[in-house]
Amino acid sequence: MKETTTLKKSAQTDGLSRVDGRLKVTGAARYSAEFNIKGLTYGVLVGSTIAKGSIKSLDTKQAERAPGVLTVITHLNSPKVPGYQDGKPTGNGVFKIFYDNKIYFSGQPVALVVADSFERALFGASQVKAQYNQDNHQTNLRANVNTAKAPHGDGTYKRGTEDAWKTAPVKVEQEYIIPSDIHNPMELHAIIAQWDGDDKLTVWDKTQGVQDARDEIAQIFKLKKENVQVNSKFVGGAFGSALRTWPHEVAAIIAAKALNRPVKVVLSRADMFTSVGYRPHTWQKIGIGATADGKLVGITHEAIGQTSTYENFTEGTVGVSQSLYACPNVNTSYKLVALDVGVPTWMRGPGEATGAFALESALDELSYQLNIDPIELRMRNYAQTEPQGGKPFSSKYLDEAYKMGAEHIGWNDRSPKPGTVNENGWLVGYGMGGGMFGAYRDGATVKAIMMADGNLILQTAVSDIGPGTGTAMVSIASEMMGIPAEKIRFDMGESSLPQAPTQGGSSITASVGSAVYAVCKDLKEKFQQLIGNGGTDKPDYAQVLKQHNLAKLQVTSSAQGGDERKKYAMFSWSVHFVRVKVHPATGVIKIDKVACVADSGHIVSPKTARSQIIGGAIGGIGMALMEEVVFDHRYGRIVNNNFADYHVPVNADIPQIDALFVNKPDPYINPMGAKGMGEIALIGMASAVANAVYNATGKRVRDLPITPDKLITMDVELS
Amino acid sequence: MKQFQYTRAVSQQSTIDAIAKPGTKIIAGGTNLVDLMKRGVTAPDKLVDINNLPLKNITSTKTGLHIGALALNSVVSENSLVLQKQPLLSMALKAGASPQLRNMATVGGNMMQRTRCAYFFDVSMPCNKREPGTGCGAMGGYNRMHAIFGASEQCIAVHPSDMCVGLAALDATVIIAGKKGERRIQFIDFHRLPGDHPEQDNHLAMGEMIIGVDIPDNNFAKNSYYLKIRDRQSYAFALVSVAAALDISNGIIKQARLAMGGVAHKPWRLFDAEKALAGKAATEENFKQAAQIAMRDAKGYEYNSFKIKMAPAVIAEALKHAAGLV
Amino acid sequence: MEDTKHHTEPECEMEAKDNSRRNFIKQSTLLTAIALTPGTAVKAAGMHIDEKIAEAFEKMPLKMEVNGVAHNLSVEPRATLLDILREQLDLTGTKKGCDHGQCGACTVHVDGHRVNSCLTLGVMISGKKITTIEGLAKGDELHPMQEAFLKHDGFQCGYCTPGQIMSAVSCIREGHANSEMEIREYMSGNICRCGAYPNIVNAIQEVKEGGQPV
Numbered sequence A: 001m002k003e004t005t006t007l008k009k010s011a012q013t014d015g016l017s018r019v020d021g022r023l024k025v026t027g028a029a030r031y032s033a034e035f036n037i038k039g040l041t042y043g044v045l046v047g048s049t050i051a052k053g054s055i056k057s058l059d060t061k062q063a064e065r066a067p068g069v070l071t072v073i074t075h076l077n078s079p080k081v082p083g084y085q086d087g088k089p090t091g092n093g094v095f096k097i098f099y100d101n102k103i104y105f106s107g108q109p110v111a112l113v114v115a116d117s118f119e120r121a122l123f124g125a126s127q128v129k130a131q132y133n134q135d136n137h138q139t140n141l142r143a144n145v146n147t148a149k150a151p152h153g154d155g156t157y158k159r160g161t162e163d164a165w166k167t168a169p170v171k172v173e174q175e176y177i178i179p180s181d182i183h184n185p186m187e188l189h190a191i192i193a194q195w196d197g198d199d200k201l202t203v204w205d206k207t208q209g210v211q212d213a214r215d216e217i218a219q220i221f222k223l224k225k226e227n228v229q230v231n232s233k234f235v236g237g238a239f240g241s242a243l244r245t246w247p248h249e250v251a252a253i254i255a256a257k258a259l260n261r262p263v264k265v266v267l268s269r270a271d272m273f274t275s276v277g278y279r280p281h282t283w284q285k286i287g288i289g290a291t292a293d294g295k296l297v298g299i300t301h302e303a304i305g306q307t308s309t310y311e312n313f314t315e316g317t318v319g320v321s322q323s324l325y326a327c328p329n330v331n332t333s334y335k336l337v338a339l340d341v342g343v344p345t346w347m348r349g350p351g352e353a354t355g356a357f358a359l360e361s362a363l364d365e366l367s368y369q370l371n372i373d374p375i376e377l378r379m380r381n382y383a384q385t386e387p388q389g390g391k392p393f394s395s396k397y398l399d400e401a402y403k404m405g406a407e408h409i410g411w412n413d414r415s416p417k418p419g420t421v422n423e424n425g426w427l428v429g430y431g432m433g434g435g436m437f438g439a440y441r442d443g444a445t446v447k448a449i450m451m452a453d454g455n456l457i458l459q460t461a462v463s464d465i466g467p468g469t470g471t472a473m474v475s476i477a478s479e480m481m482g483i484p485a486e487k488i489r490f491d492m493g494e495s496s497l498p499q500a501p502t503q504g505g506s507s508i509t510a511s512v513g514s515a516v517y518a519v520c521k522d523l524k525e526k527f528q529q530l531i532g533n534g535g536t537d538k539p540d541y542a543q544v545l546k547q548h549n550l551a552k553l554q555v556t557s558s559a560q561g562g563d564e565r566k567k568y569a570m571f572s573w574s575v576h577f578v579r580v581k582v583h584p585a586t587g588v589i590k591i592d593k594v595a596c597v598a599d600s601g602h603i604v605s606p607k608t609a610r611s612q613i614i615g616g617a618i619g620g621i622g623m624a625l626m627e628e629v630v631f632d633h634r635y636g637r638i639v640n641n642n643f644a645d646y647h648v649p650v651n652a653d654i655p656q657i658d659a660l661f662v663n664k665p666d667p668y669i670n671p672m673g674a675k676g677m678g679e680i681a682l683i684g685m686a687s688a689v690a691n692a693v694y695n696a697t698g699k700r701v702r703d704l705p706i707t708p709d710k711l712i713t714m715d716v717e718l719s
Numbered sequence B: 001m002k003q004f005q006y007t008r009a010v011s012q013q014s015t016i017d018a019i020a021k022p023g024t025k026i027i028a029g030g031t032n033l034v035d036l037m038k039r040g041v042t043a044p045d046k047l048v049d050i051n052n053l054p055l056k057n058i059t060s061t062k063t064g065l066h067i068g069a070l071a072l073n074s075v076v077s078e079n080s081l082v083l084q085k086q087p088l089l090s091m092a093l094k095a096g097a098s099p100q101l102r103n104m105a106t107v108g109g110n111m112m113q114r115t116r117c118a119y120f121f122d123v124s125m126p127c128n129k130r131e132p133g134t135g136c137g138a139m140g141g142y143n144r145m146h147a148i149f150g151a152s153e154q155c156i157a158v159h160p161s162d163m164c165v166g167l168a169a170l171d172a173t174v175i176i177a178g179k180k181g182e183r184r185i186q187f188i189d190f191h192r193l194p195g196d197h198p199e200q201d202n203h204l205a206m207g208e209m210i211i212g213v214d215i216p217d218n219n220f221a222k223n224s225y226y227l228k229i230r231d232r233q234s235y236a237f238a239l240v241s242v243a244a245a246l247d248i249s250n251g252i253i254k255q256a257r258l259a260m261g262g263v264a265h266k267p268w269r270l271f272d273a274e275k276a277l278a279g280k281a282a283t284e285e286n287f288k289q290a291a292q293i294a295m296r297d298a299k300g301y302e303y304n305s306f307k308i309k310m311a312p313a314v315i316a317e318a319l320k321h322a323a324g325l326v
Numbered sequence C: 001m002e003d004t005k006h007h008t009e010p011e012c013e014m015e016a017k018d019n020s021r022r023n024f025i026k027q028s029t030l031l032t033a034i035a036l037t038p039g040t041a042v043k044a045a046g047m048h049i050d051e052k053i054a055e056a057f058e059k060m061p062l063k064m065e066v067n068g069v070a071h072n073l074s075v076e077p078r079a080t081l082l083d084i085l086r087e088q089l090d091l092t093g094t095k096k097g098c099d100h101g102q103c104g105a106c107t108v109h110v111d112g113h114r115v116n117s118c119l120t121l122g123v124m125i126s127g128k129k130i131t132t133i134e135g136l137a138k139g140d141e142l143h144p145m146q147e148a149f150l151k152h153d154g155f156q157c158g159y160c161t162p163g164q165i166m167s168a169v170s171c172i173r174e175g176h177a178n179s180e181m182e183i184r185e186y187m188s189g190n191i192c193r194c195g196a197y198p199n200i201v202n203a204i205q206e207v208k209e210g211g212q213p214v
């Protein structure tokens, strides 16, 4: 990118409320399952009750006879899927549903019952009787670490001397464990599939990327891309669970074909635990050492995560140890254990969130050993350039973020001695933890149409899972064009619109925003051409069109990053500060105060940005205090597959949260100077909570979640 | 969910006649029954909706307070008589479920709600309570929420209600109607231990219904407290909960009532601890001693042994709150 | 459903209007006419008896008022209010997040009180007045709570939002919005996975303090 001009903070859009807010607060926003299509039928999946083996027999007669049931699709009668050719369990990126009789995980769909109403489909599903040949399954990570294998090469990274931390005068070596966490967006994954003849397909599908979904579906069903239309106008959260196409989507499409009627499949909340990925259960070990004055000597970070037997899932768990601090000697290793479980997938702050919990906990432990304030310790090892390759950062204001956060939380009130502050019978503690995530940018194309009445329409195929993409894009366009937000419409969520990337990896504002920026610039240029020399930069567009007798003026522009990425290391940064209160006798933990600071470059849409940070922090609180998938390994089955037993935070768990921004533009990443924030909002939060709990109680919980039972049964650790 | 016949009860008698037939169930708020029917845990042929019966009353009687079986959990928890006479019951109710659920849930339904044991809920797992003879999945499985008192080889599930813990502490009586007329049973004798018949949660006989509860007047209103420990601050079932009620005069405990939730197949009354407190000073020391006494027969399993440490702490804490020491 | 005798059972009756009673008798006669032994409609269909008869037999009349509009429906007793709203009335503003009373996304007002529509059988609310998120605004004029959610950004993805707003209105009406702590407790029956809680609390506080009628 050559342009490095950055947008000024605009008063006009500063407090911009969500452009789609009205639809959301009135119930008019329609999500994937909510399209009332003529002749709609309802599909309900039947899941396997064993974790490994094969289907011996499937009795679907009773289900087929149940009133209203139209068909029961299983591997025995499923129409062949053209893209499923070889004998492998996964094809074109999707686990092959109804492909053969093999069972790879408990909950794997073995049948889809389709009926003329949801009630009837649900009852039909309960009438399907399956018998299995059961094989011995393995679902326990801890019991199988000896089978861990590196996913690529030997899975290691090294700079400087291996295990140098051992030679340091002050050191910590500990194991940190996170359980599997489920994305659990509030909207259940859903799809409506409708064929038009043999070669045209429309789906209303919960997805973070309408065009990626289109491409995958087109490949699986061997259709022309332009004959597959994927719509996902409103997405009720996803956090990564809708980054790829899942088997239930294929199932609905198969059934719609078999019946020649539109079919809707909505996962149950229980299905959400087995069928759309999760943050994988991961064991980590960190060895970290420093000189007496707090200079890091070395870090060794090992991670072993779980994956499925039919597909590997990898993530950047150990990356934080490579890049967060200036440390001369770092070696990491990353391995996977393949288990008889569904495949994990990226979940908000993938890998980094897991890794940061371990690293930032270990650093906290080290700070007590050194008797150095945790912020000071971080500052003494502040990376001025990217520690792996020495590249300069495109921007990094983490030091400012530390200061802002410390001030807001009242860090000065923190006692460096754990377990010493008691307020009315509650122990009080402070903790902090930071995070980083690559600031990415993809190519994107936006079409802009200036209408005769001066209203601007922007179109691109991005989807919005909640951060407020439309709002951010309208903010950018409003400032660029000098017209109020109310006059701008942002069309998205349809695969036929101009190219846009999948919403993930905190890259949308940078990617699509740059294209919005580019298209506005080009549109303005077109207006300049019409006006001729001497026109103002932001003319009265309607009047210009009228003068030239034009009904509209439109332009389509693309934008993508250039070689700035070769010169600079680009990251977003965050730091989280937490004050907790712990009741010593009962182990009850209350989050008392939170301050999160993001270095995300220029903040394009402050109101929605603030919400995004708050949301990420709450996700981190859930991860720290309550979220945990529990298996009964005897059956290889999840025993808490619902919202009553898998706890996510409720309103009572969450205090007011200060969401703060350094708000300094990154001069290189894109014309807005904006970096991502979706991931860093969560990364590091779990460690901040754990560190605060330690500061309050002297109890160091290294296996999440930190539930009351753990606190009351563990001893105080004295450093 | 299986199809079923739905009828609306026109009288108590018609209800009693209807439920005498196997496969027929009462539906009140539906918050537990509909949930279980959706999962296939129970599949009645016929539902009798009793919401039109005149059982919603909350009234003062000569000896205490009467609450009809259909009084809503939310209504009871905010009722002025309840707040004035039995604030402990209000606290227990407010600690349960969510505001929406409490707007649906009834007193009778709350007493009759089934365990939340994961093995009971998942029809593909063994569970003696759901399907006698299939074994107890929780015994050798994930039993973090399960019983530390009164369990049997057949079942280690707990009764999940908060309201019932309050009623057990308050010496309530259940009023039951059946073919042979009305009968009364002590609240603490209403629910049962699993023994060899974990499929039976309580002593309500086939063809009987709950019509209300009576709570005798007492001197506990000033010094009572419900403390519930759970994995999040609200909308979660108890790991351990304690209903504590004290009658204190001049710093001396005349009488104490203690009941625990989340620890047994029924609301667990702590008679020995109550006795130990009677006549003693309301001090933290004495509360802790009583709490230890309460734990005498506790037995933990793989994942719930923490309750043996947590429960006495919660008892002592609840007593401190009740006595105004916190 | 069981045998035809049940329908004339005097003690425990359907609250059926003449019309539906006639319907029932008609169905019963039909079924008797084809010499069906007592059994369920499920069986009827299993034996390939006219699907239409089976269907009519399985359904019940349901009269209710939704957002001021009277509806006369015919529903299976097992259909929940939530599914009836979403699938039969196309009122998809009320959301399904769990279907088991564990999330609050389905919160609606029945006769002015907030309940979980996923655990409410449609047939149980016969004759009652339902308000859903679609019925909160007065035409183009948003309800103050909807305005406050917009202003305070009380949502992200928007999926939990209708339930939150219905609950928030009740929270004030019930008198449970007197402090931040109280609001947090009384809004805990509505899960927001996007994590909009602090903003939701601020929105409710503003409406409460603004004193507008809710």
Ligand SMILES: Cc1cc2nc3c(=O)[nH]c(=O)nc-3n(C[C@H](O)[C@H](O)[C@H](O)COP(=O)(O)OP(=O)(O)OC[C@H]3O[C@@H](n4cnc5c(N)ncnc54)[C@H](O)[C@@H]3O)c2cc1C
Residues within 6 Å of the ligand: A644, B025, B026, B027, B028, B029, B030, B031, B032, B033, B034, B035, B069, B070, B073, B095, B096, B097, B098, B101, B104, B105, B106, B107, B108, B109, B110, B111, B112, B113, B160, B161, B162, B163, B208, B209, B210, B211, B235, B236, B237, B238, C100, C101, C102
């Ligand atoms: C997500 C969730 C969270 C919850 N959390 C809690 C909690 O924290 N604490 C807590 O205490 N509870 C909790 N509950 C349970 C809730 O309190 C019960 O579901 C409710 O009290 C049941 O009352 P109901 O009127 O809805 O019963 P219904 O569902 O109508 O009936 C339940 C049972 O009682 C029978 N029955 C009903 N009335 C009578 C009667 N008068 N005589 C005889 N039998 C009768 C029915 O036949 C049925 O078998 C929770 C429930 C859910 C869904």
Ligand code: FES
Residues within 6 Å of the ligand: C095, C096, C097, C098, C099, C100, C101, C102, C103, C104, C105, C106, C107, C116, C117, C118, C119
């Ligand atoms: S859908 Fe009703 S509470 Fe979740």
Ligand code: FES
Residues within 6 Å of the ligand: A186, A236, A237, A466, C154, C155, C156, C157, C158, C159, C160, C161, C191, C192, C193, C194, C195, C196
């Ligand atoms: S706004 Fe997405 S779940 Fe609440």
